Amino acid sequence: MNAPVYNFAYLDEQTKRMIRRAILKAIAIPGYQVPFASREMPMPYGWGTGGVQVTAAIVGPDDILKVIDQGSDDTTNAVSIRKFFARTAGVRTTTSTGDATVIQTRHRIPETPLHAGQILVYQVPIPEPLRFLAPRETETRRMHALSEYGLMHVKLYEDIARHGHIATTYAYPVKVDSRYVMDPSPIPKFDNPKMNDSPALQLFGAGREKRIYAIPPHTSVVSLDFEDHPFERYRHEATCAICGAVDSFLDEVVTDDSGGRMFVCSDTDYCATQGPHEVKRV
C-alpha cells in the first residue's frame, strides 16, 4: 500500500456504510435498483465508478481481486482498476477466475464457472431496463412497482416484427426471482444463462445513475422471451484461433484490410488455461 493519504480502499467509512446498507437491501429485494449516494471517484463516469464503489465497500485485506474488461484482464480499464485497489487497499490481485474472491467485471461473465463464496461486481452504465422505453424516472419506478412490463415485451416483439428474431444481443433483459425485470449490464446474451442459479453473489453498481442492485446466489434469472421465439444464446460459429476453444464467447478481430479476420476468446484467463493451439486464420 503506497497511497497512505487515503482510507483503506479509498472511500471514507461513512460512504462505505451507506453503500453497504444499499447492498444489503439490494440482496433482500433481488433485481430491484436501490438508489445510493454515488460519490465522485478519481476516474470519469463510464469507467466503472459504480463497480469501483461497490468493490471498495466490500473488499477486505483477505480478498483476492480480479478485474476484467470485456473478458480481458489486460485492457486499460481492468489494469487501472486493479492497480487502484492494489494501491489503496493493498489487496492481492489475480487474473485467475478460480482464485479470485471478488471479481469486478465490465460487460462479461467469466467462462470458468463461479463457485460459492465468490462475489461478482458488475459495472453498469444504464441500470434501468425500461429507460429507453419510458424516459421519466417516476414512470419507470411506477412500472416496476406494478410489475408493468408489457412494454418490454412489445420492444422484443418489435425486434421480431422487424428482423424475424429477437435482435437484442447484449444487455438482454431478464426477470429475477419472477418479479423484477433487470438490466444485466451490457454483457452479451451468451452470458445470460450463467446468471441463473449461480453459486456466486452478483452485485451491480451504476455510478453515474446512482443505483445498486443484486442477485443473491441460487436465484432464478430468466431471459425474457416468447413461447414461439425462445431465448437463444449467440456465439460465432468458430473456434478460438489461440486456444481452439469451441465453447467460449469469441471476439472477432480484423487482421488486415482485405477481409482477413480471426476469432479469439474474449475471456483471456479462460483462453490462457486452455493450452496452446496453432494459430489459424479463418
Next chain:
Amino acid sequence: MTQLLGTGFTNPVLSSQSTFRAVIDALALPGSIQPVARTATGPDPLSPCAAAVALSLVDQDTPVWLDQSLASDAIAGWLRFHTGAPITADPANCAFALIGDPANAPAFARFQLGTSDYPDRSTTILLQVDSLTAGPSWTLAGPGIRGTQHFQASPLPPNFAERIAANNALFPCGVDLLFAADDCVAALPRTSRLIGAS
C-alpha cells in the same frame, strides 16, 4: 468513562469490513450461520456480536429503535457516541431496530415496511438471540438458498411462522431480519419463506 460507554471497534475500518462481510454472507445465504469476530463491546445487555453489527451499519443517517430490554441510557449513549445514530421511539420511523428480547418483539408491521415505489426504505431488524443452533427449527426456501436450508434460533418471537408469512406477503415491501448470537449471525431477508418445521 470508557467503562460507562463500552468500546467501539478497536480497528474501525477493518472490523466494520469483516463484520459487514459476515452480514452480507448471512443475507445472501439465508439461514446460514456466519462467524463474527469479537471486535467491540457494547454496554450490557447488548451482546458483542450485536454491538459489532450495529457499529458496522448504523450512523447519523439511520434512526435506531431500541426495544424495552435495550432502551437504556447506557446503550443509547454508546450508540450515539460511537455511531452518531439518532435514537427514535417510533418503530415506524427507524432504519434499524435492535431487539434484545425477541420473545416480546412487537409486530413486524409496526416497523417501516417500505413502499411499492421504494421497497428498500424498510427497517432492518437485528434480533439478539441466545443461540442459532437451539430452539424451534425451520426449513427455509427462497433466493440465496439451494433447495432448502435449515434454520434454528432461540428465543424467537411468538407466532414466528405467521409473522414471516405475513412479511413474505408484503413483497417487495417488508422488513429484513438479522439474528445475532454470541459469535455469529444469520439472516432472513423478506424473500425467505418458512416452508415447514424440521
